[in-house]
Ligand code: NAD
């Protein structure tokens with residue numbers, strides 16, 4: 577059994593001045609969250625093996641925050657390294673972003689996905705247990721709502737998945753619920769993100785997918801800078817206002833803010849496990865997103881309507897009511913903000929982050 581949360585820094589019990597371990601802190605969502613944690617008065621340390629990110633992100637984080645960031649470069653599945661980190665560092669809370677996230681790749685390499693996403697979580701939670709760290713915010717996903725066709729989606733919907741990536745999220749959620757039964761002192765937040773997009777307003781941090789992007793906004797970005805010829809719209813014959821599917825796009829800055837709100841809330845909740853949707857509650861179509869991006873760029877972009885993509889559903893958007901009420905959080909950025917910020921990032925860095 578673990579003890580009470582460690583509260584080394586003054587005020588830690590109230591969610592301020594915590595020392596927060598951010599796993600996957602060099603990644604897209606992690607990097608934006610690091611900036612907001614520091615702005616909110618927390619101390620941050622990062623574990624990342626740079627499997628899907630570049631070390632240069634850290635230099636940018638240090639420039640933006642004017643702070644030196646302790647970065648531990650290793651694979652979280654390394655149980656000994658993970659335990660050593662907890663033995664040597666004071667850690668009050670963990671935000672766990674590290675994991676593989678490419679849906680298509682997960683079907684081709686299922687074992688890698690199960691091994692990495694589950695293995696890193698096992699190693700992390702064991703070390704937390706051993707060293708009395710009780711607060712954990714976990715990056716889950718709206719993908720746990722599976723092929724569920726009802727919208728808006730709320731946290732009480734049954735969970736399932738349509739690909740190995742999605743199953744890793746369903747399984748990790750279950751594993752964490754089981755851990756919380758055995759260790760009721762744990763305070764765990766399962767954050768179910770809808771469609772994260774956007775970039776830091778500086779234009780120096782953003783999404784940098786390796787290879788051809790699978791997701792809509794990164795694809796449009798690369799069409800806009802000329803790296804890709806045209807957007808292929810996967811079907812315009814859905815039962816939606818303009819025939820293209822609806823998704824709940826959320827600015828990464830709003831998402832980051834949701835994590836800070838969850839961390840604070842974990843200090844005052846009696847529940848061992850809390851589940852919160854992070855979404856705007858609004859569905860935006862593919863055409864609406866394309867046109868918003870065209871407004872940001874100031875010109876039209878080439879596209880072609882092709883057949884449906886296997887596995888796509890007509891509509892997915894959140895009921896964010898629980899997060900609004902319990903976290904005092906709501907998304908504030910519009911679709912135009914998301915496109916303007918993504919375009920600033922992509923136009924300043926057409927090829928993403930440099931290697932070094
Ligand atoms: P990302 O790939 O940009 O960031 C993940 C980071 O974790 C990377 O820096 C990677 O190098 C690191 N990492 C991966 N495996 C590791 C390991 N075993 N040890 C140490 N570091 C490791 O992804 P992101 O978009 O920032 O997503 C963060 C989390 O949010 C992921 O868990 C993802 O599944 C989840 N999520 C993302 C989205 C999305 O659309 N971006 C949607 C829902 C949920």
Ligand code: UDP
Nearest residue numbers: 790791792795808809810821823862885888
């Ligand atoms: N989409 C598209 N062309 C692309 C990528 C995505 O038409 O190149 C559509 C996709 O069919 C879906 C929406 O854009 O309707 C969002 O897709 P994304 O992969 O970004 O998110 P997800 O479907 O996983 O929520």
